[in-house]
Amino acid sequence: MRIGLTTVAVLTLAASAAHAAPAADTVIWGGPVYTDDDAAPTAEAVAVCGGKVCFVGSRAGAQAMAGAHTKVIDLKGATLFPGFTDAHAHLLGIGERELTLNLEGTPSLAAMLQTLKARVAATPKGGFIFGRGWIETHWPEGRFPTAKDLDAVSPDNPVVLQRADGHALVANSAALRLAHIDRNTVPPSGGAIHHDASGEPAGMIVDAAMGLIWPIVPQPTPAFKVKAFQAGFKVYSSYGWTGLHNMSVDYDDALMLEAFANKGQLPLRVYNAITPEGAQTLIKEGPRQAADGRVITRTLKFYMDGALGSRGAALFDKYEDADTTGLVQMKEADVLPVWEAALKRGIQVTTHAIGDRGNHLVLDWYEDAFKAVPASERGVNPPRWRVEHAQTIRSDDIPRFAKLGVIPSMQASHAIGDLYFAPKRLGPERLKGAYAWKSLIDAGSIIPGGTDAPVERGDPRIEFYAAITRRGLDGFQNADWHPEQAVDRKTALKMFTAWPAYASFREGELGAIKVGYRADFSVFDTDFMTADPQKILKARALMTMLDGKVEFRAEGW
Helix, strand or coil: CCCCHHHHHHHHHHHHHHHHCCCCCEEEEEEEEECCCCCCCEEEEEEEECCEEEEEECHHHHHCCCCCCCEEEECCCCEEEECEEEEEECHHHHHHHHHCEECCCCCCHHHHHHHHHHHHHCCCCCCCEEEEEECCCCCCCCCCCCHHHHHCCCCCCCEEEEECCCCEEEECHHHHHHCCCCCCCCCCCCEEEEECCCCCEEEEEEEHHHHHCHHHCCCCCHHHHHHHHHHHHHHHHHHCEEEEEEEEECHHHHHHHHHHHHCCCCCCEEEEEECHHHHHHHHHHCCEECCCCCEEEEEEEEECECCCCCCCCCCCCCCCCCCCCCCECCCHHHHHHHHHHHHHHCCEEEEEECCHHHHHHHHHHHHHHHHHCCHHHCCCCCCCCEEEECCECCHHHHHHHHHHCCEEEECHHHHHHHCCCHHHHHHHHHHCCECCHHHHHHCCCCCCECCCCCCCCCCHHHHHHHHHHCCCCCCCCCHHHCHHHCCCHHHHHHHCCHHHHHHCCCCCCCCCCCCCCECCEEEECCCCCCCCHHHHHCCCEEEEEECCEEEEECCCC
16 A cells, blocks of 8 residues: 655644643543533543633544643542532522521421521520521421511521522511511512511511611621632532622622632632622622632622512512512612613623513613613623523513513523422413423523522522423422423533533533533532432532642542
């Protein structure tokens, strides 16, 4: 067989180039690799150089880049994904859940009271007790807790127990007295105080009215926040996340997170959305980030309405099971000047909206802001403004998200929790536009997937499972759950990789395993793209990497 001179030259050049290429810092192979790159969705191996992906392809190709000092990671059958990012969570709350009275998963009011009784026994008389995480919708008692319920086990200690969604709380009589809340107290706009049959406060305080209670709740010290953040880092890394979009953050807490990053103590990427109280500071100073890029602060977070469970979500028509249409917590005249200034400064805006009226108002007000500030005057265009939750939407509003360029940031686990009670709240017609992932995507939207932890557990396994099955963790589903709104696995992967990257302006460096992208990876012992859905719920996170550095490795792996 004869080989032409041209062929010889090509082979010689290729060999020379391979010999000249610097050795990779790390090569990874030995299991399925899902890149989330539509041009090459799977690979056999990946190589990392200087914190970035420098090769994606065959094992032989990666082997050619392995030098004497290259670290080789054998997946041993585990699955490599781009780094999973939670597009909506509350990092401080995740850590606080580990350090305070955690009522998550409490099966009944009676069980909650027993937990509280134990905490009272361990607390000095008169000492304040705060907890969070209860949800009454599945309790056999079938009702909200009351001050009298809490008084029975805590007559002397002030008690405030926040509902899991963060939009309501129950306080005992001692706490109500400290807060000077009585039968004559008028709730602020956007809030509600429940009363009993005699007209006295029943203990339930909803949305904006919680502002009457917060002054009496002991505030976390800086030292406590450090411990809470560290607890949150540990939990989220162990779940397999490499990053999160951190919602409703105090400006000073964003600076604290930057300090963690600057000391090399942050194993996650954190994209901060600041509370309205920090709006003027962020608009004045502009977007900011830590030196290593692991903390970015460029978003403002607002609240249009409350939550469905506590009937604070703003609806056009009354709830099916209560004489209310929910609560609107903002006025356009108040926020529009701030939003226009944010547009000009290149600050992203995101707004919590749950009910159909809440979502409609956000879209209307965003549209007004966009009209007031033409593209030529914006700090960044498109601005990629977001709506957090987007849970119940009128059919006419679904295509408006894509038309306006507004991103619906949603949490799959909310559906599989809420759909046990949402039919009673909304009725069959409104359910058609509830948790409507597939309808929004088909209309041209992307959906960054989040968890809203600590409202939910914050587990990527649950979120992926919920997105592809739209079933309860026990497999339950009925027609009310609208199974047609489930998404396929390729889409679900994008919800936790590529789409959070786009929603945070980082699609050119995160969200996929591609040459030149940051080497952020999540490794699980189960192939989410092929495994039985129930097996996904039992998967184990084995490793996370950021910038090519191992930040978490499971014990024994």
